[in-house]
Amino acid sequence: MSGEEYESDMDYTDSDCGDPGYDDYYNNQQWGSEADNDIDSEQNKKDPEYAIHECLKVEEVERLLNENVEELSNRLQITPSLAKVLLHAHEWALQDIILKYRNDASGLLVTSKIKSSHEPDSSIALRGARTGTCLVCVNTLSLERFAALTCGHTFCKDCWCMHFEVQIIQGISTGIGCMAQDCEVLVPEDFVLSLLTKLTMRERYQQFVFRDYVKSHPQLRFCPGPNCQIVVRSKELRAKKVICSSCKTPFCFRCGMDYHAPTDCGTIKKWLTKCADDSETANYICAHTKDCPKCHICIEKNGGCNHMQCYNCKHDFCWMCLGDWKAHGSEYYECSRYKENPNISRESVHAQAREALKKYLHYYERWENHSKSLKLEEQTLETIKSRIHKKVMHASGTWIDWQHLFEAASLLARCRYTLQYTYPYAYFMEAGPRKVLFEYQQAQLEAEIENLSWKIERAETTDRGDLENQKDIAEKRRVTLLKDFLEV
Amino acid sequence: MCWDALDLWRQGLIMADLPRRIIKETQRLMQEPVPGISAVPDDANARYFHVIVTGPEDSPFEGGLFKLELFLPEDYPMSAPKVRFITKIYHPNIDRLGRICLDILKDKWSPALQIRTVLLSIQALLSAPNPDDPLANDVAELWKINEGEAIRNAKEWTRRYAMDN
Numbered sequence A: 001m002s003g004e005e006y007e008s009d010m011d012y013t014d015s016d017c018g019d020p021g022y023d024d025y026y027n028n029q030q031w032g033s034e035a036d037n038d039i040d041s042e043q044n045k046k047d048p049e050y051a052i053h054e055c056l057k058v059e060e061v062e063r064l065l066n067e068n069v070e071e072l073s074n075r076l077q078i079t080p081s082l083a084k085v086l087l088h089a090h091e092w093a094l095q096d097i098i099l100k101y102r103n104d105a106s107g108l109l110v111t112s113k114i115k116s117s118h119e120p121d122s123s124i125a126l127r128g129a130r131t132g133t134c135l136v137c138v139n140t141l142s143l144e145r146f147a148a149l150t151c152g153h154t155f156c157k158d159c160w161c162m163h164f165e166v167q168i169i170q171g172i173s174t175g176i177g178c179m180a181q182d183c184e185v186l187v188p189e190d191f192v193l194s195l196l197t198k199l200t201m202r203e204r205y206q207q208f209v210f211r212d213y214v215k216s217h218p219q220l221r222f223c224p225g226p227n228c229q230i231v232v233r234s235k236e237l238r239a240k241k242v243i244c245s246s247c248k249t250p251f252c253f254r255c256g257m258d259y260h261a262p263t264d265c266g267t268i269k270k271w272l273t274k275c276a277d278d279s280e281t282a283n284y285i286c287a288h289t290k291d292c293p294k295c296h297i298c299i300e301k302n303g304g305c306n307h308m309q310c311y312n313c314k315h316d317f318c319w320m321c322l323g324d325w326k327a328h329g330s331e332y333y334e335c336s337r338y339k340e341n342p343n344i345s346r347e348s349v350h351a352q353a354r355e356a357l358k359k360y361l362h363y364y365e366r367w368e369n370h371s372k373s374l375k376l377e378e379q380t381l382e383t384i385k386s387r388i389h390k391k392v393m394h395a396s397g398t399w400i401d402w403q404h405l406f407e408a409a410s411l412l413a414r415c416r417y418t419l420q421y422t423y424p425y426a427y428f429m430e431a432g433p434r435k436v437l438f439e440y441q442q443a444q445l446e447a448e449i450e451n452l453s454w455k456i457e458r459a460e461t462t463d464r465g466d467l468e469n470q471k472d473i474a475e476k477r478r479v480t481l482l483k484d485f486l487e488v
Numbered sequence B: 001m002c003w004d005a006l007d008l009w010r011q012g013l014i015m016a017d018l019p020r021r022i023i024k025e026t027q028r029l030m031q032e033p034v035p036g037i038s039a040v041p042d043d044a045n046a047r048y049f050h051v052i053v054t055g056p057e058d059s060p061f062e063g064g065l066f067k068l069e070l071f072l073p074e075d076y077p078m079s080a081p082k083v084r085f086i087t088k089i090y091h092p093n094i095d096r097l098g099r100i101c102l103d104i105l106k107d108k109w110s111p112a113l114q115i116r117t118v119l120l121s122i123q124a125l126l127s128a129p130n131p132d133d134p135l136a137n138d139v140a141e142l143w144k145i146n147e148g149e150a151i152r153n154a155k156e157w158t159r160r161y162a163m164d165n
């Protein structure tokens, strides 16, 4: 895959009036979420959670699939329609199919449901056709009104057509089977299309077939973005991040959900199901205000940073655990880690249930809090942006001078996103030295992220070099954690 | 079944403009009924059948008469008939609502199958309950861990719900 696949999404063509400059340029970047396009694709490629991929339009996917179909059809001397059944049944592994075909062609055709496992015989259906009576509609018809599949099962064309329509209405396409009882043979595309008369049905059939082909192809995945037609192709076949070039939706290539490194697809699904099931229990912890642990004045959280400073007594503390901020980031940092009761197995069932809930809430609270911080940091950035806009308009500095700040914000979002997804990972992790290492790295990442967030909130007074430095540290922590724990 | 009923039904047929396939099947069901099964089309709707299945010999359902309803959907025979027990029955593959767990009524349906084959399969299901593919979980559970008690329950339900009514 080469760089030219990452087309620039910056559209210069419509900036032909009014203020053609900076606004368009900056609005095209999605601050706070991901500013992923060709600008930082080089950096993406080095990111351990990023899968190299290309974004294909429907026609391009069709071309790709057809190349495979043609090649298989030529190599094995079979119809393209049968080649499609074979490819669909074998996850489009062309070489594999050719090998299997050379070893045992007949066996392959049977397991792929192209050929019947019994020889075509004088089954009831055949006998019916010989007498000119279709066994499904019991109409007596002339012989040219009948059609047979490779299994020999013969029914009238009208019945085949109705059978196809009923299946298509249920969303079935590549899975349409023979009408005879206990016959496993699948109806190939050319047979369906030769008998399906209604145009709308043919169109629907072809759409469903395409959908099935893409779903059966390990290198392809539909973009989950709303109304997006893009199919993402990656040869990495891993639970890594890909980004749709058209609608900009980032997602996990393997499961198609929001990407979730370092957690794997199965674990994140388990975690999200658990959160949905326990949403009522978890709701009460979503507090927006807490009391300062020192002077007890009520403090509202309106930024993403979890390093809080009381506006009254200037005490620095952690929003999550209310501990002194000075202790955070040190070896003894205990905020992200959950300390399990080592004697819990000897406690009562009640106590164990309480402990299980406490543990879940610990992780849930942090998961939820970082998700909120992501949104709050996005808002903060909007505010900073408008302030800088004013400055530039009043000729104090240029947009380029502030570019580093937007880069820092983008990086912060990326780091915090990973941090958020470290919590489900830790929740399901077995206790042991690996978990100790994970939690150590998680704590380090968390501390550096909060430092970065703190500095960005105060960007206009922060030294640029200091900010750049903090950026590098946070990113290094993120990459290290992913390299050590992302098992995809 | 008396022939008057059949005639009446035939008249209704012409009005309803039924597919030939349904007419043929109905005629055959009336003229050569399956032993132990009666299936009579409703006077008002030729796609709706009143079915009575006799509990098979040597099964816990022996001696019972089980009422079912069978409906042929618009796209029959491309889609399977809809069948449901109306009489309460204690069986691992039939749930409280009378719904039946039978592969040929779902994914194994073939347009070449008939009402007759479906009813025969249901009769066979009464002779050979399959607790490994359950619909009524509590019944299946008991059937597996204590077959004797399950069979006693089935007999008791048969006596209570499927006799003398």
Ligand SMILES: [Zn+2]
Binding pocket: A116, A149, A151, A152, A153, A178, A179, A180, A183, A184, A185
């Ligand atoms: Zn067949």
Ligand SMILES: [Zn+2]
Binding pocket: A134, A135, A136, A137, A138, A139, A155, A156, A157, A158, A159, A160
């Ligand atoms: Zn026919």
Ligand SMILES: [Zn+2]
Binding pocket: A223, A224, A225, A228, A229, A230, A244, A245, A246, A247, A248, A249
């Ligand atoms: Zn998209």
Ligand SMILES: [Zn+2]
Binding pocket: A239, A252, A253, A254, A255, A256, A257, A259, A260, A264, A265
């Ligand atoms: Zn995934």
Ligand SMILES: [Zn+2]
Binding pocket: A318, A319, A320, A321, A322, A323, A328, A335
């Ligand atoms: Zn803390």
